[in-house]
Structures are given as C-alpha cells and as structure tokens.
Amino acid sequence: MSGARGSVGRPFPMAAREALGDAQLRANLANATHTIREKRDRVVAEVADWQQLREAGAAIKADVLANLDAYLLEFEAAVTAAGGHVHWAPDAAAANQVVLDVARAHEVTELVKVKSLTTDEIGLNAALAAGGVHALETDLAELILQLDGDWSSHILVPAIHRNRTEIRDLFRATIGPPSLSDDPGELAEAARLYLRERFLSARMAVSGANFGVADSGTVCVVESEGNGRMCTTLPPVLVSILGIEKLVPTFSDLEVFLQLLPRSSTGERMNPYTSLWTGVTPGDGPQEFHVVLLDAGRTRVLADEVGRQALHCIRCSACLNVCPVYSRTGGHAYGSIYPGPIGAILTPQLYGIEHAPTLPFASSLCGACYEVCPVMIDIPSVLVDLRAKAVAAAAKPQERAAFRALSWIFGSRRRFAAAARLGRVGQWLLVREGRIMHLPPPLSGWTRSRDLRPLAGETFRDWWARRR
C-alpha cells in the first residue's frame, strides 16, 4: 500500500481503539519512543544555546514563508544556472507525471528511491507502478514495508511497529536466504546484498529533500544508512521532489538546521550522511538533474495565519516520540503519512479539514510536542484553531446544542446556581455510594473506565454565603 494517505475516512478514536488492543504493538511503541526520547533529551542538554537555536530556526522559517515567492524564484534561477531543470507542480498528479515523463524519456522501468515522506504524500510509487515503472525503496525500513505491502507509521522510523522476528520471516520469504536468523547484523547484510546490486545497475533515482538552498540552488538530504548517498551519486539521472516550504535562504542557514535536526530526530549529535549537491557536475554524479517544486495544498496552509507555522516543520519526529497519544496508538491510527501531533495539524490542513475532522481532537493538549519542537511550532494552539474549523465544518447538532446550553447557563450566576441545584437533585438516579459508575452516551466514554465524582451536596458559593 503506497498510495497517498490522509483522506482515509476512519475516525481517529476508532482506529486508535484497534491499535490500543494490540499488546505487541503497544510494547514495541512504548519501548522505541522512550528510547529515542531519552537519547534526544541527553544530546539536547549538551547544547548550551539550544533555545536560541530553536528561535533562530523558527525565525528563518518564518522569513522563508513570508517571502516564499521571491525565494522560490531565486532557487529556480540558481538550479537552472547550475545545469538543473526545475518543474512546478501544483498538485500530486503533476509531480508524479514529471517523474514518469523523465523515466519514460530514458526508457527506465525500475528506479531507486531515497526515503522521502513527500513522495509518500503524493503516492508516487503507485503512480509510477500504474505507468509501468517500479520504484524500489532503498531505506531499510522503507524496503521492509514495501516488501510486505505495509506502510509507514513514523516519520523517522517507518517500521517502528514491526519487530525483528517479523522482519526475518519477511526476508526469508522475499530477498534473503531461507537460513536467515533474526540477528540484526544478518538482517542488515541480507538487505545490503540485495540493494547493492540495484544501486549499481539503476539508471535513475528519486529523492525528496530536507532542505533546498535558495541562493545557491543546493539540495540537501540528511540520512543514516548511506543508501541516500548511493542514490544521489550513482544513477545518471536524479529527480528530487521538494515541498515548496523546504527552502532556506542561504547556505549558512543550514548551520542552524543541521544542528537542530539530528539531535531532535535520532538523538545523535550528527547524522552519518549529509548529501549536498548543486545542479550537475560534469563527470561526477548524476548528469541529468530535475527538481520538482510541489505545492499540493501548501499555499492554502500558508494563507492561514495560525496554521501556517505547520510549514516550519523539518520532519524530525521529536513530537511523535514525546506524544502520550502517539506513543500508545502508533502512527497508523492517524490515517496519514504524517502521524502524531504534527500530522494532526498538517493532514487536515493539506487535505482539507473535512477529510480528517477527528485529528485535531486526537490530543489531550498536554503541550509536550511544543516543548520539544526544534522550530517552535505551537502545535496545541494550531490544534485548538483547527477544532474550531472542524466544528464549523461539521453538522453536530446535539453537541452544538449542548455547548450552547452550557454557555447560556454560564452566562448568569443565577442560571448557573439553578443548574447546579437541578443537577444535584437529578443525579440521585445515578449516584451509588458516593460515585457515578454508569452514564448514558456520550458520557459513558468516561464511566466505562473511570468513576465520576457527583456534584457536591453543597456548592462552594452556597458554603460561602452560609459562612458570611
């Protein structure tokens, strides 16, 4: 399953319920998220000016978004001057078509891919397959998912929901020898042998990008396995797909993000491979280079004063790892290639709130995400803003009536006091031994797993009045 995600109709609470019932998944997730969380905390604590770095990251991104039109044209001119070709893609279909056209021009039927969320977002693999081109994922986790017809559940660690016994069985059935053990070294070696042949024979590669530098036309990919370096240097044709928000103004701005990103995402001081390339260099690396600049909803997000900060995101996934919801439900419950807190604000904005109306509510608003975000996206505030949009877009007459009634009651102290008296009298049916254990829907959502304290016998204000 490699199609675009995000318009999956299943409400979050329903999908989450299923995930929460999977004990193995719960254990895998708790273990993995806590491990990355601790690593991140350790290496972030080493950086004395971390808060200033975050502020710098946010300020650079805000500047890019405020002047995006100019930076995009500057980037296009620089890429072109360096011998690259720039394509403007208003939507997923246009971007996919560019890649397919390049593949067809070179009569390529298989290409190699660097791990890329953007290409997952636009459903590139499925579009290429429909056009007779196989896109081979070369990131280990992405390869695992592709071999199994599964899909990513984490921005950084796509196969976080799988364990190594499952991977051994999968490799035995697909790319590895039948004698393969579940030793991580052996599993990696099996993948390495399989991939190495493909790297050497591939005639075309596709990548996303972590950053595009406006003033030089440089594209940057950050990774851990070296597969990205193989893809961006060996095949003679390379296509890189960039969301338009991925630009930074100058080369020296990378200094800020290359410090923020690895510490936030893998909890490393520095990632193993940082590939930077500018256009085409004769005799070295790909000799034909294309950049696809993708909108696909981003200009709409940019137009929203509160929501636009979601475009600051550098896809580090720190917010996933600290999220009390994500770390229990995993990524698939979010129905999008962008899961977790950032997904809960990106997905409804990119695809439209009507396609993901439950995601803004998939948060207790605890604020742990905002605290770790390296570019200071105030995710809770965006969630609250999106909730108002979801309420405006959906017809929920009963809920609306309930909240209106409550605000009417809260609008006067007499009504409030009268409602409290009424509730106190009315609740006798429900209270047993000083607690409420059963309530009708939707309040049964509380009492299924928790007792509820009844209204007190005497309100504070009655006590206060009596005391004076």
Place this chain on the structure above:
Amino acid sequence: MRVALFITCIGDTVAPEVGRSTVAVLERLGHEVVFPPEQTCCGQMHINSGYRAEADALGERFLAVFDGCEVIVSPSSSCVGTMRELHPQLHGRLFELSELLVAKLGVSDVGASFPHRVVYHPTCHSLRVTKVGDAPLALLRAVGGLELVELPDARECCGFGGTFAIKNSETSTAMVVDKCAAIASTGASVVTAVDSSCLLQIGGRLQREGSSVRAMHLAEILAQTDSG
C-alpha cells in the same frame, strides 16, 4: 492582602472542598479573601472543544466580573494558564494558588501538617502553560510530617484533556492506567496536583481500580494542621 478567589465551575460544583481549603490557607496567613459572586466559568472547555464564539463571551464575562480586583487567585492552573494566554493583561494579576503563595507572597511554609506519604503529579498546564515550576514542591516539602516521594515519568499527561477524555475515551484510559501504575509504584497513600480536573481523572480511575490511594488537591493538604 486582599485576594479575589476564582473558584472555577468544577471547583464550585464538584470539588468545593478545594475552594474551602484555599480560603482556609489564605486566611491563616492573614489575607482577606473575597468572592465576586457573578463568576461562573472561564470558557476553557468551549475553546478547547472548538466553540470559540461562546468561549469569547465567557472570557469577556470573566474580565468584567473580576474588573477592579488587583490580585486574583485560583486553585486551577489550567484555567489560570488559559486565561493568561488569551488575555495577557491578566499577567501579574491572576495567579494559580501555589504560584501566589511562593512567587508572589514569598511563603513556602504555610503551617500545614500532613503525616502521609505523598506523590505529586505535575499537570501539563501547570508545567507548560502556567509554568508554576517548583512552587507546589516547595510548599509540599515544608508541610510537617509529609513524606514526598518522586513519581516515575511524572511529566507524562494523565489523559484528562477535557472532552478528550470522552471523545478519545480508550486513549485517555490507556494514559490514566499508566499514570495510576506509576503512582502505585511509589507506595504513596495520596496523590496530589494543582488541577481538580486532572484529579477527577486520576481519582476516578484509582477508585474504579479499587485503589486505596486518595487523590487530593494541593490546597487540601496545605489546609491540614495539627489541630485538624
């Protein structure tokens, strides 16, 4: 000092003992507590549920009711933090109880006595929105006879989150089950916090599990003295 009490909707109707305790502590320290009777709810539940127009009206109502009050205190960090975020003019005027005592009044020993093993759950809004810092811990450490023990994974949310607890009931439950397990692992007989709403969630789960651990608001502990 004359202090206006904002009791909150939950504090008025469900957990009035928290307000009574707040009054007891402040009066014991020699302060005058007033209660503007027109107050109802700050509207946080409406904002967080997406009903902004209704929330705005309640927020304006709050400002009007407390107009002229120089110092306002509330035993709810969540309501305090939200109101300060929405109405920056409330900074320096509206305080959460522990914040008022420690940061504004410079008191950490309020003369309380509570000889029990207690664990403190730092609620999310108290940590990240209202930012009360160590004020509640400073107060607890000064309580006579109280043994303060550390809560594992203390900064994890309890899963309340207002209507989240109902709309995402299963996820909310998974969170509070873990929180209660962490509380139980400390051997404490009381869990305390500075938000009655989170304590409804934690206390409600503890009760459902048949636990003997009691959920008590910080104000209730601070109100306890040797003389009862």
